[in-house]
Amino acid sequence: MRLICELRPCVAFMRRHLFGVSGNGIGIGNVIGNVKATPKRLMSGKTYNVPPSSEFVARVSGIATMAKLPYQDTAEGLDAAFIGVPIDTGTSNRPGTRFGPRQIRAESVMLRSYSATGAAPWESMMVADIGDVNVNLYDLKDACKRIRETYRKVVATGCIPLTLGGDHTIAYPILQAVAERHGPVGLIHVDAHADTGDVTLGSKITHGTPFRRCVEEGLLDCKRVVQIGLRGTGYTPDAYSWSREQGFRVVRAEECWYKSLVPLMTEVRAQMGKGPVYLSFDIDALDPAYAPGTGTPEIAGLTPMQGLEIIRGCRGLNLVGCDLVEVSPPYDTTGNTALTAANLLFEMLCVLPKTKHY
Numbered sequence: 001m002r003l004i005c006e007l008r009p010c011v012a013f014m015r016r017h018l019f020g021v022s023g024n025g026i027g028i029g030n031v032i033g034n035v036k037a038t039p040k041r042l043m044s045g046k047t048y049n050v051p052p053s054s055e056f057v058a059r060v061s062g063i064a065t066m067a068k069l070p071y072q073d074t075a076e077g078l079d080a081a082f083i084g085v086p087i088d089t090g091t092s093n094r095p096g097t098r099f100g101p102r103q104i105r106a107e108s109v110m111l112r113s114y115s116a117t118g119a120a121p122w123e124s125m126m127v128a129d130i131g132d133v134n135v136n137l138y139d140l141k142d143a144c145k146r147i148r149e150t151y152r153k154v155v156a157t158g159c160i161p162l163t164l165g166g167d168h169t170i171a172y173p174i175l176q177a178v179a180e181r182h183g184p185v186g187l188i189h190v191d192a193h194a195d196t197g198d199v200t201l202g203s204k205i206t207h208g209t210p211f212r213r214c215v216e217e218g219l220l221d222c223k224r225v226v227q228i229g230l231r232g233t234g235y236t237p238d239a240y241s242w243s244r245e246q247g248f249r250v251v252r253a254e255e256c257w258y259k260s261l262v263p264l265m266t267e268v269r270a271q272m273g274k275g276p277v278y279l280s281f282d283i284d285a286l287d288p289a290y291a292p293g294t295g296t297p298e299i300a301g302l303t304p305m306q307g308l309e310i311i312r313g314c315r316g317l318n319l320v321g322c323d324l325v326e327v328s329p330p331y332d333t334t335g336n337t338a339l340t341a342a343n344l345l346f347e348m349l350c351v352l353p354k355t356k357h358y
């Protein structure tokens with residue numbers, strides 16, 4: 001008993017000085033025991049949005065924004081923003097990616113402050129969740145128009161969009177907006193599929209065609225495009241010849257098996273140079289053992305470790321936008337596909353140009 005009494009002043013000191021507890025509460029449920037939580041710990045003397053820590057606020061409480069960040073309506077004042085694009089109307093097989101953004105946000109409550117790489121995004125940038133594009137689920141062309149117009153406004157502010165998909169169709173209107181601001185961009189495209197189809201069932205806009213449309217419109221700097229993880233059965237003996245003819249580098253999944261992708265990313269960084277780069281990561285690049293919740297799975301894919309190596313290998317590049325697409329929650333009752341997606345999105349945030357590293 002005497003020992004406990006002697007410890008009390010010490011505990012109070014730790015609360016004040018180690019946990020940065022101040023009088024600024026964050027609303028209902030912010031007092032746990034005698035400890036008042038604050039969403040804004042003092043970091044580097046700057047005030048950025050800092051998600052509440054699960055040390056003070058229960059993970060499962062609150063409205064599910066990405067990484068439990070504050071929500072705001074527009075990208076004004078932000079260095080980077082998470083945006084959801086909940087569509088699955090471009091998909092060719094299993095649907096369900098319209099639920100992707102919500103499930104990724106729900107699983108993102110496990111995210112903390114720092115990456116294992118030492119990256120400290122909440123100390124480096126103002127980041128928020130700006131909600132979802134108000135998509136049209138009955139008209140894919142109109143959905144693309146709405147996405148393009150929304151992203152125009154986002155990139156006009158200088159904010160870097162980090163997109164929660166949604167099927168891969170969305171990369172096309174996003175890249176229209178991004179290229180309008182930055183000119184033709186380099187592309188790191190991680191996927192089981194090339195997504196360079198032309199016309200499917202009479203439609204030019206589907207989740208299998210975005211990058212052909214992008215090439216046709218001059219949105220890509222084709223010598224600075226790499227496609228990683230491509231695999232599966234093909235319609236022709238060399239399914240990726242069109243990509244190579246455009247000048248893309250194609251890295252098939254077979255070339256990634258049994259390997260660290262750190263050396264590959266050294267080459268990719270050299271290929272990308274200093275110009276603007278967009279990162280588009282289709283969760284089906286990963287093996288369906290790790291990410292079964294997706295619409296067009298292919299066996300023998302990348303591991304989550306290789307996914308991290310690719311994203312972490314983007315550090316130093318002039319990234320102007322990123323997306324994580326094709327998460328279809330109904331096909332993964334465990335939630336692990338969305339959990340993986342949430343972590344990959346966090347790692348993308350961690351390699352944006354402004355993110356500092358310890």
Ligand SMILES: [Mn+2]
Pocket residue numbers: 168191192193195207282326
């Ligand atoms: Mn894809």
